[in-house]
Amino acid sequence: MIDTDPYFAERKALLRQEALVQRDKVARSARADAAQQSARHFFDGVALEPDDIVAAYWPIRDEIDCKPLLTRLMDSGQPVCLPVVVGEDDPLELRLWEPGQPLYPSGFGTLAPAETAPLVEPDVVVIPLLGFDRLGTRLGYGKGYYDRTLAAMRKSPLLVGYAYAAQELEFIPREEHDLPLNILVCESGLRRFGA
Known part of the structure; x- marks a missing residue:
């Protein structure tokens, strides 16, 4: 559902605050197990070809740790x-x-390969999230890095959101450029969106 609300930016900002609070509620003692369970769900539910390039991320702040993945x-x-x-x-x-x-x-507290590493276009993009909803709409930090990156790609990769189950929000308004997730992976399982 595309949003035409003139207060769109304000609504998104409030949702980001709500999502940060939700993510902060995930018990520190449960986070390592959640990261391991999420990695298992990814491998159980996301079909990869041997030469498929997977874009992941080095976690920052309180993002779910994707290092096990x-x-x-x-x-x-x-x-x-x-x-x-x-x-x-x-x-x-x-x-x-x-x-x-x-x-x-x-x-930003992340790690990455050297500047001399080859630049590639992935087949699967694992995206850290602030929040997600039941329609597969994703909520990020608001800087648009993933939106610009996906728009510049020649191929349409599989979009996999990676988050804690507690980060689900009731509804996130979507703009025209907002590509929905194909899959959401969290510690409680894997969810597919769309056709």
């Missing part, structure tokens, strides 16, 4: 790339993380 992807030989912010209004660079190569600080 990254470890399993790398250990299985699946090609993985990580995002790098190169400019405030630019799409993310998606750099291939080649086996045995170190990661480096890349701003």
